[in-house]
Amino acid sequence: MTTMASTTTPQRHLGRWGPVFAAIWLVFLIDPVREAWRLRDTARGDVGLVATIVFAAVYLFVWIRLRSRRARLVARPGWAEAVGWLAVMGVLAVTMVWALGQSGTASAVYCAVAAVILPFPYAGVLVVGIAGLLVLLGEVRSGWDSEVGTAFGVIAGAMAVFGIQQMMLRNIELIRAHDENAELAVENERTRFARDLHDILGHSLTVITVKAELAQRLLDVDPSRARTELADLERLSRDALADVRRAVEGYRDVSLPAELARARAALAAAEIRADLPNSTDDVPSEKRELFAWAVREGVTNVLRHSGARRCSVVLTPTSVEVRDDGRGSAEAVRGSGLTGLQERASLVGGTVVTRTLSPGYSLQVVVP
Structure with missing residues (x-):
């Protein structure tokens, strides 16, 4: 034997x-x-x-x-x-x-x-x-x-x-x-941490890249505004560092109002018209964290891949949708960010729906 x-x-x-x-x-x-x-x-x-x-x-x-x-x-x-x-x-x-x-x-x-x-x-x-x-x-x-x-x-x-x-x-x-x-728990924690780090740094670094490109274009045209953008770059880098520290310490909560505010600033820096809700009162508290991650992932993909001129976020008590009028975000479908979002949604019985529009792309998370 x-x-x-x-x-x-x-x-x-x-x-x-x-x-x-x-x-x-x-x-x-x-x-x-x-x-x-x-x-x-x-x-x-x-x-x-x-x-x-x-x-x-x-x-x-x-x-x-x-x-x-x-x-x-x-x-x-x-x-x-x-x-x-x-x-x-x-x-x-x-x-x-x-x-x-x-x-x-x-x-x-x-x-x-x-x-x-x-x-x-x-x-x-x-x-x-x-x-x-x-x-x-x-x-x-x-x-x-x-x-x-x-x-x-x-x-x-x-x-x-x-x-x-x-x-x-x-x-x-x-x-x-x-x-x-124990090995499975370690592997799951490693996967969770990699997913969170992608979600956190992916968004922050995308916004930093967009602002850096904008500041470079404004250096010779509008130095005053370029300095403002550089100041925003410093603030965003500090925020990203703080987010990474919170992830390392195990604090994973995100705020839906804060994500909407970040989305507004990032879209403005990329010169994309933003149509975002001003209130999150209709969203139940137990769904806000998931919806915040959805806003972060959706806006990050718009900034990275879409080439859009307009982006809108629609909130309801049971869903959140990020929509743009760009060329579509097929690259996002292949990325790990969407996989992480699907995993988060499945934990609360939700689903992630992606659609290619004409023109544009839609990312929607639905929680009954």
Whole structure:
């Protein structure tokens, strides 16, 4: 079975006492060690002692390895690795039984517990096989006591560890889901910030560009008015900087009256006749922010793309429309500003409607 987490998964911090608690359970190998010590003057005693010590080391190594993988949100080892570990433990367990007799069967519980690293159907077959083999050996080996109790312990221990493993797998799934949600939240916030920055700076820089072009044309014709336009440029640049700071700080609200005032000044600077409402009293308060963004986007597109001579804004309690008599604003349809406006409108159940007129272009936001 392949691993279930990518190699880029961050390492989770685990407590330092885990291996100590795992090592405590090796106390059940005391009987094989005692039997090996009793037979220390024989080859079987020496082999049994070495096999028991190596078996304990392998079991502890497997536990620590699984723990470190769990910290990286890896649910199970690969098939080859899992079978390799179990094969090594099985060979050592058989060696312990051959060398030390019935006391060597203490290794069976550890083998059954380690078998849980396999998927449940395979682990279940292996655990039942180990328990059945113990019962059989207790019946056929002369001088051995019944191994029914040990077999029951094998099954009970494996079931307990299986339950713990399922809880750990659920925790891994929850952590992964949390990480995915966090990544999505970051991506959504990055998209929102990019959209807001486009909406804010796109409008401001467009107005600044228009005024800079006008001031340049007036330098030799009307220096006094050129100075006025340059003063407006300074004010607009300061306003743009303030808007960017508010966006960075997370303040996204815009004012519909303020946007209409800005639109009036920007259209006048571009020498476009403006037909704008003088009051926003008919617009419900919960729709004003969206309508303000619509005015900003629509007027910005008129200034950038339309080449219009006249621009009008029509407000109703349920809609706002920005209309011009230019050559149309097809470039705006392909831009990210309109996409951002559509996203804002969808949040309150509104729709964005664009139409090519003859002549001109219309951008309308409708909120029922």
